[in-house]
Amino acid sequence: MPPNRPRTIKDVAAWAQVSTATVSRVINHAGNVRPHTADRVANALEALGYVPNAWARAMATDGSDLVGLIVPDILNPFFAAIYSGLNETAKSRGLAVWMVDSGDNSEQERQMLHMLGGYRARGIAITPAHPAANLRAIERIGVPICLVDRRLAKNLWDMVLIDNVTGSRQVAQIFVAAGHQRIAIIAGPQNSTPGLERLSGFRDALEKEGLSMPPEYIKIGDFRLNSGYALGQELLALDRPPTAIFSCNNLMTMGLLQAIHAHPAHSLGKTVAVVGFDDIPISTLTDPPLTVVSRPMREMGVQAARLIMARMESPAKPLETVVLGPQLIIRGSEKNPGLLRWI
Amino acid sequence: MPPNRPRTIKDVAAWAQVSTATVSRVINHAGNVRPHTADRVANALEALGYVPNAWARAMATDGSDLVGLIVPDILNPFFAAIYSGLNETAKSRGLAVWMVDSGDNSEQERQMLHMLGGYRARGIAITPAHPAANLRAIERIGVPICLVDRRLAKNLWDMVLIDNVTGSRQVAQIFVAAGHQRIAIIAGPQNSTPGLERLSGFRDALEKEGLSMPPEYIKIGDFRLNSGYALGQELLALDRPPTAIFSCNNLMTMGLLQAIHAHPAHSLGKTVAVVGFDDIPISTLTDPPLTVVSRPMREMGVQAARLIMARMESPAKPLETVVLGPQLIIRGSEKNPGLLRWI
DNA sequence: TTGAGGGATGTAAACGCTGACATTGAGGTG
């Protein structure tokens, strides 16, 4: 078994027969160490397998190199992509990113906020679970916070958002252009920004085109696969099922496709058109391939990192909101080949 | 703006007019504090929004509550699932899990190992990038290490593995049972356990059935989507293409499906059968649905947590290896409806 | 009345590191 106690700077100093200060200087490449001495210390470091204690260093210098990322669902590749952008940018400035999962649940979010606060993270990027209360509490420990993808009632933090309204409007427009009349939506929770904005943006755009959705065509899901499946089934089981469905996030789209697939009388592109919010890996594999509104996910992470680092430098600078545009990727599943059958 | 300096136990002590020791006792529910005093402290904690500094606490108690998880690709849902199991188990014992990405790259793995070592993680679960050298270095800081999903040359650590050989053999057997003669494989890198074992297990099983794969039917990929796509194209473009393909991980299977989809003369289940290692979200959506070998991913995380915590308690206990069985899920894509056409 | 016992609280050292300051000594200048 290896030595149980991690080596300390004192062990190294003793080995090299110098003071701890000299070791510290060598480690941190602070000047004024004779090459001969530096060599001896380097040998000691190597021989003992010394790894500096990051906490102790942070305590002494009053600053960790930790940035937190709190996401509602760590299994959702969408958030993993945000992590990826955030991490890359942070890393280039010597910061490390710790991603944790709130389960989209207020209590767990509070725990995670406290945990990261306790570790004295230098900043926190968060896609908040619904209520705002948690952030007010953690805000007092003085950590820069950046909201990602979701607004909160009070406009108190930097934000990186997606222009959901524009994205949804584009979907409405191509449905209309394809000749659809019976258009439905599987929306997200109405207490979150994306859920709200995608529904209202879609509905408003349809109304501008002179169309309206009857209540039974408006389904409110929870952004998870199962709800896409269940609500998809409900829509398909209607006496007059829609010919086009807008699914408001990746997982629900997967569920919806599954529901269509499982239904004896329906098939994608034949009886029902689908457009999804968020691109998904299988979008090119379905038949017809899936038309989607794609979000620049990595870029959201990059921007969040930028905002956090900027605020670390000037805590008092005015709040900043970055709104990124979604991209409509037309692949075919929005069309309505069965148009004539249904008129 | 909030107070810039996080509150310390001293601030609280001053506010409540007690000593820091008393505050500490209240926080940690160590007894012997008069209710009246405890109340006063509790008020101070609340009023100041105090969040204990986790580093300082770890330094004083010589023990963090941190466990590291190093994965080759944080975007791959497979590893996210491991995280999920690991995190849940660790959390129930008051440990926090920090997942980081090695990019399946030795140098970055080394950095991550050092980072977690620097933060004095109590244990590290890792799916190692290929060479073993890194671990020897970090081993010296005395952290329990548990390998997940991949062996290394030297058997020096606890491990959680999948029985790849059995999984692959089952695939070979159902291909043979379905009457396939021309069977190909898209395998993983041959310097990693899963890549190696899945190929050899598959080949050996076929040979026991009296079949052999010609070299052009054996493609070595890198476990990423693009290589599944490219190698799939190569297989389909052969003069005598295989009627059955075993794809050795989730991402390559996605790529393979894409290649089949894109090929004018081929289609899944009609001209070519596919079985994948690892279940994927779309497996029930393809036509026919995809037959796969599924791994108990969360359970791998749970076991890794168990091994790490056990070794934290008794560092000298004998090495332990847990081998979990994969599960064959037969959905239809292994069949060969085109059998007659090809004979 | 007094001293033992023990609950409540305070004091201070220790954890591993950094950095301001102090000390040492070699080399250069007059």
Next chain:
DNA sequence: CACCTCAATGTCAGCGTTTACATCCCTCAA
């Protein structure tokens, strides 16, 4: 040869906690 300079190195306080130990004081029994 005395003095100054400055590079090289050492000393020590402090970062925010916990915890062993010391102290205080109240209660109770003899």
